[in-house]
Amino acid sequence: MKKIVSIGVLLCLLLVGCAAEKEREKTGASEPSEPWITFDTTVIEANEYGSFDLSGTSESSFTMRYKKTNRTILVKDNQFKVQAMYDKDFPDELEISFERSNDDEPIVQRFTLDYSKYIAKNEADEQLAKDVEERMPPLLETIVAESKGQILQIEPVLGNYRMLKVVIPLSVKYERNGEKKRIMDTLGHDIQARTAEVLYPDGEKIPYLYFRYNETNELLGSSQLLYRNRFTLSDAESY
Numbered sequence: 121m122k123k124i125v126s127i128g129v130l131l132c133l134l135l136v137g138c139a140a141e142k143e144r145e146k147t148g149a150s151e152p153s154e155p156w157i158t159f160d161t162t163v164i165e166a167n168e169y170g171s172f173d174l175s176g177t178s179e180s181s182f183t184m185r186y187k188k189t190n191r192t193i194l195v196k197d198n199q200f201k202v203q204a205m206y207d208k209d210f211p212d213e214l215e216i217s218f219e220r221s222n223d224d225e226p227i228v229q230r231f232t233l234d235y236s237k238y239i240a241k242n243e244a245d246e247q248l249a250k251d252v253e254e255r256m257p258p259l260l261e262t263i264v265a266e267s268k269g270q271i272l273q274i275e276p277v278l279g280n281y282r283m284l285k286v287v288i289p290l291s292v293k294y295e296r297n298g299e300k301k302r303i304m305d306t307l308g309h310d311i312q313a314r315t316a317e318v319l320y321p322d323g324e325k326i327p328y329l330y331f332r333y334n335e336t337n338e339l340l341g342s343s344q345l346l347y348r349n350r351f352t353l354s355d356a357e358s359y
Contacts, residue, residue, distance in 0.1 A: 168241070174202040207233075213232050304353065333355075
């Protein structure tokens with residue numbers, strides 16, 4: 121009788137063990153595998169040209185397909201970065217397909233394009249342009265008036281206030297070269313300092329200046345290309 125009970129218990133244990141093993145196999149088969157490619161973000165910053173970058177990790181190199189464009193992306197140390205992707209239609213969302221040669225199905229990922237920095241910059245540029253148009257004309261008139269005849273007129277070149285034509289009396293032409301340079305430096309630095317506050321609120325740049333004589337429109341000198349606060353004397357003749 122004891123042998124029969126022992127055999128029954130053993131059979132029950134075997135049946136339970138088999139059922140547990142099958143359950144584990146079933147559970148393991150149902151767990152999804154990790155994707156071979158992941159992305160740093162699915163919300164991508166785009167600029168004013170509709171251009172954006174894409175980065176993430178991948179187990180291997182792959183082909184990326186977007187609209188009619190196919191690009192082979194090489195992966196190093198499981199990292200990748202795709203630069204200067206472009207869509208002239210400025211979509212809010214887009215779908216990109218990623219595939220490898222040994223996979224049956226590609227991975228299709230939807231991304232959201234974020235234009236907020238571009239919009240903010242565009243709004244700031246528009247406000248700055250409005251401020252320049254409103255503030256520069258009276259400021260230039262004030263600079264001319266306060267120069268006590270040293271400056272006859274200041275006007276934008278082709279409507280661009282970042283390039284200014286400074287008209288000075290023809291009498292300066294007959295000064296010594298050292299005096300011409302001194303006049304140009306003194307007036308130029310003052311004009312640049314006062315107008316830069318309006319033109320470049322960030323303080324990173326100053327306007328380019330041309331100095332010309334009235335009546336003849338001859339060039340006295342101008343700002344240097346790389347160093348705008350340095351002036352080159354063009355009319356170097358001494359009288």
